[in-house]
Amino acid sequence: xxxxxxxxxxxxxxxxxxxxxxxxxxxxxxxxxxxxxxxxxxxxxxxxxxxxxxxxxxxxxxxxxxxxxxxxxxxxxxxxxxxxxxxxxxxxxxxxxxxxxxxxxxxxxxxxxxxxxxxxxxxxxxxxxxxxxxxxxxxxxxxxxxxxxxxxxxxxxxxxxxxxxxxxxxxxxxxxxxxxxxxxxxxxxxxxxxxxxxxxxxxxxxxxxxxxxxxxxxxxxxxxxxxxxxxxxxxxxxxxxxxxxxxxxxxxxxxxxxxxxxxxxxxxxxxxxxxxxxxxxxxxxxxxxxxxxxxxxxxxxxxxxxxxxxxxxxxxxxxxxxxxxxxxxxxxxxxxxxxxxxxxxxxxxxxxxxxxxxxxxxxxxxxxxxxxxxxxxxxxxxxxxxxxxxxxxxxxxxxxxxxxxxxxxxxxxxxxxxxxxxxxxxxxxxxxxxxxxxxxxxxxxxxxxxxxxxxxxxxxxxxxxxxxxxxxxxxxxxxxxxxxxxxxxxxxxxxxxxxxx
Numbered sequence: 261x262x263x264x265x266x267x268x269x270x271x272x273x274x275x276x277x278x279x280x281x282x283x284x285x286x287x288x289x290x291x292x293x294x295x296x297x298x299x300x301x302x303x304x305x306x307x308x309x310x311x312x313x314x315x316x317x318x319x320x321x322x323x324x325x326x327x328x329x330x331x332x333x334x335x336x337x338x339x340x341x342x343x344x345x346x347x348x349x350x351x352x353x354x355x356x357x358x359x360x361x362x363x364x365x366x367x368x369x370x371x372x373x374x375x376x377x378x379x380x381x382x383x384x385x386x387x388x389x390x391x392x393x394x395x396x397x398x399x400x401x402x403x404x405x406x407x408x409x410x411x412x413x414x415x416x417x418x419x420x421x422x423x424x425x426x427x428x429x430x431x432x433x434x435x436x437x438x439x440x441x442x443x444x445x446x447x448x449x450x451x452x453x454x455x456x457x458x459x460x461x462x463x464x465x466x467x468x469x470x471x472x473x474x475x476x477x478x479x480x481x482x483x484x485x486x487x488x489x490x491x492x493x494x495x496x497x498x499x500x501x502x503x504x505x506x507x508x509x510x511x512x513x514x515x516x517x518x519x520x521x522x523x524x525x526x527x528x529x530x531x532x533x534x535x536x537x538x539x540x541x542x543x544x545x546x547x548x549x550x551x552x553x554x555x556x557x558x559x560x561x562x563x564x565x566x567x568x569x570x571x572x573x574x575x576x577x578x579x580x581x582x583x584x585x586x587x588x589x590x591x592x593x594x595x596x597x598x599x600x601x602x603x604x605x606x607x608x609x610x611x612x613x614x615x616x617x618x619x620x621x622x623x624x625x626x627x628x629x630x631x632x633x634x635x636x637x638x639x640x641x642x643x644x645x646x647x648x649x650x651x652x653x654x655x656x657x658x659x660x661x662x663x664x665x666x667x668x669x670x671x672x673x674x675x676x677x678x679x680x681x682x683x684x685x686x687x688x689x690x691x692x693x694x695x696x697x698x699x700x701x702x703x704x705x706x707x708x709x710x711x712x713x714x715x716x717x718x719x720x721x722x723x724x725x726x727x728x729x730x731x732x733x734x735x736x737x738x739x740x741x742x743x744x745x746x747x748x749x750x751x752x753x754x755x756x757x758x759x760x761x
Contacts, residue, residue, distance in 0.1 A: 264343045267454035270336075271367040273395070274377035275387040276532070277350030279407035279437060281376065284348040286437040287447075288334025301662030309362055334520065338447045344454060347371060352391055370455050373401050380406035380434060384425040392426050398640060405451055407435040409441055482524070482531040482655050486565035488558055491539025493571045494601030497637035498537040499523060502647065503618050517533060517701055527647050531655075536562050540585055562588055566700055567595040574600045574615075574634070583623045586630070593701035595653040595735040596630050599646060604636035629727060631734050653735055657702060661730050663695045667706065669729035670694045682713050689714055703738040 267355055272280040319639055332348040349364040376395060378388050396401050406422065433449065435442030487495045503523050521536040537558035562568050567587040572578050589596045600615065616632050633649055635642035639703055668690060679689040692707040704726070708714070727733050
């Protein structure tokens with residue numbers, strides 16, 4: 261276990277495209293970091309030591325301004341004895357970015373120290389002056405940083421110009437998150453200033469330290485839930501309603517969320533990490549580097565999370581694209597909850613049972629076990645019920661069944677419908693035993709004589725029957741069939757012929 265002292269939160273503030281996300285990824289690296297390439301495409305091969313299952317996505321970096329919009333949190337190890345928590349925020353764009361700047365102001369209020377970033381590759385911008393004056397007026401403890409100083413010989417070229425236009429700047433630190441110039445000095449400044457501030461009580465510091473230590477040790481008691489769906493279906497509104505906080509930016513236009521946003525929620529002594537993801541459109545409609553990266557992160561979140569919530573706009577209904585997203589989650593054997601959002605706008609035009617029946621007939625004929633719930637994030641209708649269903653599904657996915665109970669269920673299932681005859685041996689497939697080997701998802705191994713000869717239709721029958729018999733009626737289960745080798749299977753069937761069985 262780590263024994264580093266937690267020094268508090270630090271917010272990264274600045275106008276758009278000054279390198280906040282690049283610095284965030286350098287200081288608080290994640291398991292997989294997606295980068296936007298100037299010529300397009302994805303590079304997801306940068307890996308580092310952080311391997312937490314709950315928060316395995318990185319922050320999108322892009323030359324396009326405004327890539328980050330919500331508050332994103334990451335753990336930063338400063339030295340052998342200290343760590344802090346960084347908050348990456350959306351860039352300030354003046355009066356047009358009020359909603360995104362509100363997220364930055366919340367981050368400032370949460371933090372003990374601010375890193376104010378300016379772009380050293382250009383001259384001082386009027387928005388830099390505006391942000392600097394705001395921080396100075398509020399007397400917010402700040403470290404001033406000049407980014408994109410990739411060349412040590414040119415690191416001081418624009419310092420004079422910034423000092424002239426912003427005379428209140430103190431010790432503007434030139435850095436490059438790409439080459440590592442100035443990063444060691446920045447970490448040392450963080451340690452010195454955070455230790456000097458010392459404004460948080462020791463009790464809070466110990467609590468945060470314990471929390472981050474658990475994070476480093478892969479706290480499996482915390483369950484991750486990915487919220488996915490098409491753009492503007494109500495995903496961010498649902499996140500805010502679940503955690504009772506304006507945590508994710510919400511706007512009428514589609515595509516507001518880009519980075520996956522993680523928020524912790526406690527419900528009946530259980531901790532959940534709710535992940536709001538970017539909207540997923542049809543592949544032919546995806547355009548631009550940022551959207552491609554956002555979609556990849558959303559699909560990655562489905563694979564990483566313990567459970568998936570698919571949000572569907574009630575007025576639009578479930579489309580083929582929604583069905584593909586649902587199929588991806590079910591193919592990964594994730595508990596899936598379909599949420600029909602904006603139900604208040606339907607104004608009683610259709611009954612919920614009729615809506616559910618139509619949806620299942622058109623898109624879920626093979627997966628009728630998937631639960632469907634209706635909510636309104638505006639009126640909070642159905643939100644408490646959604647929390648209960650979410651808790652039940654995750655509890656079901658963590659359930660373990662005794663081997664004896666599983667074998668009794670399998671015997672009953674086989675007795676009700678015998679497996680087919682193997683034509684080459686003129687004998688039926690014989691099941692020996694079944695046992696559960698893991699959870700998330702519930703996974704079983706069935707030992708039989710010839711696994712390769714088992715038809716898919718019978719496998720489907722066994723799977724659906726076990727779901728009902730063993731109490732997994734609302735989630736998918738995974739089954740592996742293990743048979744003898746062909747030689748052993750032939751000998752076994754030959755012995756059965758001799759015995760007349």
